[in-house]
Amino acid sequence: MSTKNEITAKRRKQIFEAAVKVMADKGFHDSTIKEIAREAGLGKGTIYQYIRKKEDLVTLIAEEGVLLLSQKIEEVSASADFPEQKLQSIIDVMLRLIQEHALLAKTMAVEIERFKSEDIGRIKDLFSQNILNAFASRIEEVMPGGYFAEGDALVLSDILVAMCFLWAHSDYVKKHAGDIESYKNILSNLFLYGLTRKKETGNG
Amino acid sequence: MSTKNEITAKRRKQIFEAAVKVMADKGFHDSTIKEIAREAGLGKGTIYQYIRKKEDLVTLIAEEGVLLLSQKIEEVSASADFPEQKLQSIIDVMLRLIQEHALLAKTMAVEIERFKSEDIGRIKDLFSQNILNAFASRIEEVMPGGYFAEGDALVLSDILVAMCFLWAHSDYVKKHAGDIESYKNILSNLFLYGLTRKKETGNG
Amino acid sequence: MSTKNEITAKRRKQIFEAAVKVMADKGFHDSTIKEIAREAGLGKGTIYQYIRKKEDLVTLIAEEGVLLLSQKIEEVSASADFPEQKLQSIIDVMLRLIQEHALLAKTMAVEIERFKSEDIGRIKDLFSQNILNAFASRIEEVMPGGYFAEGDALVLSDILVAMCFLWAHSDYVKKHAGDIESYKNILSNLFLYGLTRKKETGNG
Amino acid sequence: MSTKNEITAKRRKQIFEAAVKVMADKGFHDSTIKEIAREAGLGKGTIYQYIRKKEDLVTLIAEEGVLLLSQKIEEVSASADFPEQKLQSIIDVMLRLIQEHALLAKTMAVEIERFKSEDIGRIKDLFSQNILNAFASRIEEVMPGGYFAEGDALVLSDILVAMCFLWAHSDYVKKHAGDIESYKNILSNLFLYGLTRKKETGNG
């Protein structure tokens, strides 16, 4: 026995997943409502019971994506590790999530930047506050005394997050890195040590 | 007195620049031929004397962009600096070009990845060979003995190039970094030293 | 209460009839989908729920026309009359159908020959097998011992059918013959007796 | 040394022949001025020095065709043969001309009927007076005492002329008759004797 709300939630999920799947493949403009409806196993008209405009699907995807990432990221932030480990953890989690929700991440990475609707503004704020700031905090913990000013932390977190998303939509990166584990190591080492730091050969 | 070829070249440039401008603002799909024509100061039909399909405009932009970058990048590579300076130079040049041709770079960054026409394949190869490889070579020169394997150079160049392009289309980065000079320093320091290297305070 | 199929059938008919009407007047190229839609009392987009391309309308018209003619022609062929009466009957039926479906016949006569799509090939085969052959059979029955070889029957049926269709699109013929009854007599007499046979004045 | 008029005449011929060639292949609407110009070895703009509108090409073709046919047909009419031979001659000439100027004839047959411009009216009159009437006269000479009324001659000449043109554009007729000689015989016999007249086996 399903309550009305349960059905609504189920439909939303159907539509969301179909939209993610189709849009990750074709991008926003080349995806049609008809195809998304078919993928969702619903009628074309039914979609419009749950969204007002096609654009809303991107909002939906963005929102879902940001929430998903936010939750996990917070967990990591709460861990008791050393700063460097915390940074590695957050990269690790981010990449794992992106891998796990590859299609969602791809659509987020590719479509969101170009959207200018009002709703997206709200989500970008959420993204900024929950994700970028979490990264920035982790970054701030490891950079004092080094080459960066305090204000650089935000830029660096923009960069790091973007590099994580790169895994979702860059064919080059996937081809060159081979697997996500390699990519994670490269990213961690780059951010922690840079290219020129020499590894200490463990003799003492 | 203009020869036919001169006019043709001039028109191509007009159209190219109009396309870059409009597409950087609206993206491929939301740009209409009509608007591009208006921006170029030409009639709608005239556009089709110089391209066969709207899609060709992206190919054109991609090609022009890759050539533009390739040329300058090569110059840097030929310089006689030390490896670390060479890497800084190439980042410097890349960012300056991206700044100078901001709209072109934005369209390149945003649209090319999603295009799947045959012509784009050719251009991606060009991009890979001329730009990614140039970066990879510079990267290889500074990383021995450190945390990276030789094969990582390509991935790292993917990453570095992506970071440069981030300046072209990420509102966050622009807002957080303020100006391109800051961004350049952040990128250079990140790549050369990473977040955790401590600056030696010169009291030796 | 209309089932989905009934509506579909109704729409198809609407569109078909509108297309016949408009195309008979203007020909394929000078007919626009917009006008056909208006004539059908439907929206422009609706047409494309029932056809894929404008060209399909010609296929549809051709097919319908051939089927229509085939059915009636077969009935005549099955009659028990003498050969000469059978030939007259088939001319009679053909002309009556062409008169009755004047617009359809005109479009058939004018447009089909020039179309080269694959679907038309199939329909031409149908036309050839069902209509030309029926005429040829009737012709074969009356011509032995005369001026024609057996193999001429097909050519003669091409000619006779073309003559019938002439009624559909030749202004000259309509003007000169006046009414279809006259035209039918002329055709029958021409085919049966030729120009030079003298009528026997019934005095014996 | 060419006078201005000679060049003009030469250009007209070039354009005329190119138009005939292209239109016979593709029909009026699918022929472009560009292609006709190329076929004529002239620039696109040059065409418009000799015609006002694309439609004029059809007028030109029609006019030329009618004149061509008229001239030869008149010669035959002036011959001193017996009526039946005269009819055969006129069929013979007509078919030979159609064969010789196959492309011209095809375009005449296919395109003229649908054109409604004022100029075409004039040409149709010419056609009617010069060609249809010539045929009608020949027909009138052979039909007295037979199955036809005097007024039928015009209809019969419409029919006969149409049957001659059939050779120019019916694939069926060409395929079934094989060569034009056969077709000519079939047409002649049909018109002179009909299907049912028995050949007298010449034994007294």
Next chain:
DNA sequence: AATGAATGAGGGTTCATTCAT
């Protein structure tokens, strides 16, 4: 709530025609 038939705005593209050279 679910559906898909109906719709028309809007976009890409073609091409007859013009006109400056």
Next chain:
DNA sequence: TATGAATGAACCCTCATTCAT
């Protein structure tokens, strides 16, 4: 006179959105 670059009207077709069932 010859040309072809320039132009925009006009057309086909797609697809987001609506709405009656």
